[in-house]
Amino acid sequence: MSIHKTAAACVNGREHGLSLLRQMLLIRRFEEKSAEIYSAGKIRGFLHLYIGEEAIAVGAMQALSAGDAVVATYREHGQALARGVPAGRIMAEMYGKANGCSRGRGGSMHLFDAERRFFGGYAIVAGGLPIAVGLALADKLQGRLTVTACFFGEGAVAEGEFHESLNLAALWRLPLLFLCENNLYAMGTALARSESQTDIHLKAQSYNIAAEAVDGMDVLAVESAAQRAAAQVRRGDGPYFLELRTYRYRAHSMSDPELYRSKEEVAQWRGRDPLALFEAYLRGRNMLDDADMKTLEADAANDVEWAVAEAERGGWEPVADLERDVYGSVAA
């Protein structure tokens, strides 16, 4: 597999560097805590962890502003955190509490936040792509210079909705940023076992969409590619497609026997851990020392602790309200 070597990106100042690391660290620690709480039985259902892929959410989100929209998948804690959805509301949602960001109706796979234009986690693979097409269409029809960022995994590439959506977005030149998180496995199916063409960005190019493959373990590479792509989208030049090559360290959902990949392969990718890489990068440029790191870790631990406390503190949605929010009132 070939990773396109783009011009090495540089961090835009120490503060920004620490900010990126802080966000990635929060996601990592938040998810580790989630796994622990899941094991204790307080988080139920599915829990798809993002560990190993943090550079993508954090890097890509740097290119978006408040007016932009985000559509994600069922593995979306990272995107939600990077988008600024409060960690406590996310954790509360995973607990199923009324103070969760979806009032306990969505759970881990369906995080929503209207205020931050976070249009949710979609748990049908590729199901979010048409929604993103529509959001971008709405923006275009209303003359808004906004970007809809649509995250999805490489598994979505096999679905018809992927092709239909790329085609329609390109055909209508919609302001849509496709962010394909290629972690090489759709559950347990390796990319090469499901796709005849494994260079996914080439598929996008066949729809006349500007597309490139990016090292998804390098937060700066992701950030700069996303900036470049978003700028083009914002100019009204139609959609842009980034294939972000990455790796999921954990099981598909909490635990699986991992019969589909070798320990050596996992270890090899762990060697390219996005947090470790970026920490080393910052240390190499004297932007980070042990004390900074200690502070960052303490901050992350603190944030996670607060999030758990908020989730624990939250109340349950009364069962009497079971049927609320199925329909709205008649709108004007």
Next chain:
Amino acid sequence: MPRLGADMTAGKLVKWLKRPGERIKRGDIIAIVETDKANVDVESFLEGALEKILVQPGDERLPVGTPLALIRTEAGAEPAAPAAVAAQAAPRVAVPTADAASAMVPPATVAPAAVAPAAVPPRVVPTPVPPAAAGERARISPAARNRALELRIDPATLTGTGPQGRITLADVERAAQAAPANTADTRQLRMREAIASAMARSKREIPHYYLACTIDLGRALAWLAERNAGRAVTGRLIYAVLLIKAAALALREVPELNGFWIDNRARQSEAIHAGIAISLRGGGLVAPALHHADRQSLDDLMRGFQDLVKRARAWSLKSSEVSDPTVTITSLGERGVESVFGIITPPQLALVGFGTPLERPWVVGGQVAVRPLITATLSGDHRATDGHRGALYLAAVDRLLQQPEEL
């Protein structure tokens, strides 16, 4: 409200005979209920104290199953669990009849026949009311059922004109318009309709077979005359009592004729409760039970028989009498008919009939002699028994009547 017959769906509470707090023994009569057929005593099958009366006497027709009162039983010692009341009775019909319908109007003296031996008292089931067996449920629309309740019409008395014979709203409305105002007439009419319903059902569902046998009553009548001689009128027996006893005893020998057809199979009854067909003045008839007819002395049977006739005509039978018969015995003696082939009272398994004893030429010991002969008949449910068993039964009746002193 106990179910006092298979076709009973509701009854009126006429009177309470016990007060709250009063002790109640098993078998006590605690209330009187009016059914379409009679005023019937409600017996308690429970021991205890009358805890609470739930329904006051009145004109309201209460559906079978309506709790009437609470009886606190001592057995339970669990004060929070008073047994819901009321006598309960197995679903049995109390209306037998004969094909010879024209002969139903009775003279002052009744001529039924009768009888039988028997055993265990009916088992008490402490639930208020048993559901009707599935097969017995009449087709009636929900709307018709509700309207009938409102109009106090017993749906069992109606004939359905809807698809598959379903009783419809229109059937109920028609019946309501046709219903006579006066109570006595209404009672008669309802009884007529109940008989119609039970008999129509019997003919529809029960594959009858019929057997007849001529019996020489000479010895029996001679023995009877001798026995009655010198007795006061009140102490005399009538020959019908001999017939009842013989018919009941013979059932011990062919027990498969005694009992009920329920849920597609025959259920023999250990006890032999002879339902004695009694025609009423003004038409109609009932067949209340002479309990354990096979075990009673002829004198007891005679008394019981006279008492039944009197009370039947006063519309005041006990619930157990109405609901308990395990077989029906009918006699059209003294009406001049030679034989009667009756229709079985569902869900019973058989009906025994006796015609009028007549003096006829009969061959005795190779000589023609004049003898009093009677025709005994058996109507059997072919689902439960075959003609061969029926024949053995009639032969047994004959044999028993030849030894009247043993009865």
Next chain:
Amino acid sequence: MAKMTYREAVRDAMREAMRADPRVFLMGEDVGKYGGAFAVSHGLLEEFGPTRIRDTPLSESTFVGAGIGAALGGMRPIVEVMTINFSLLALDQIVNNAATLRHMSGGQFGVPLLVRMATGGGRQLAAQHSHSLEGWYAHIPGIKVVTPATVADARGLLLAALKQADPVMMFEHATLYPLEGESEDGTIMEIGRAALRRRGKDVSLIAYGGALGKTERAAAQLAQLGIDAEVIDLRSLRPLDTEMILASVTRTHRAVIVEEAWKTGGFAAEVCARIMEGAFDALDAPVARVCGAEVPMPYAQALEQAALPQPESIVKAVQGLF
């Protein structure tokens, strides 16, 4: 009041909505240049231009999903799917997204989307263009399902649908498009109200969409036979006007439900169940159903007609109750 066809009524309602509200636009296969597979949108492209009358590629799932996204993004999209059989390609978006988003997001997002499509048989289009699957959609909480059977309703329900905060599926029986009738201006209908099309005292005939006309003809024939039938047009399958159904059956004591869809698991079964739950004691006969035969729609005319409810089969079913 104006005399027009059902097709024109749908078109006029869309035109009126687009004139009144810049957020409203139409998209679907061949709705623009072609003028609509059933010519419903004929002429709209000329008035509103290609930005608001958008031809889409043959990708039902994505253009319906794009409708959902556009609704989330503040628009009031009307999405036309050519026929109900094709809508199955978009079931994922309708069922998994449109219907769930409000609830799944804890009430933060709504999807004010109208999805219109032709439904039903009777035109010899065989087994991939003729079915009546609207009952499937009515199964799903989160969406509303309307089935206009008259010219006035085609207009009224479409305009009402565009006032909803939630996704509405509108099923237009394809044989109704040439139907002529009066269209009422100005009235905004309430979704979820059935219409009493004929008063009667002996039996309630309950129908919707393409089955209404046949049911009304059956009612007329029944009148000749001395049976006074009431006819209810459901108009909306979800929400369902249970109240009117029960009130009617309580008066007439008999009910026959008429539907083109297959009997097994069909919407008629739902109506039947509501009657059992709410009016059992009023019934004087079992509830009857006249539904489509249990067969993929055949092509040959005689076979197709035999597969659909007809006035004669409705009359027969009613007679069976007396």
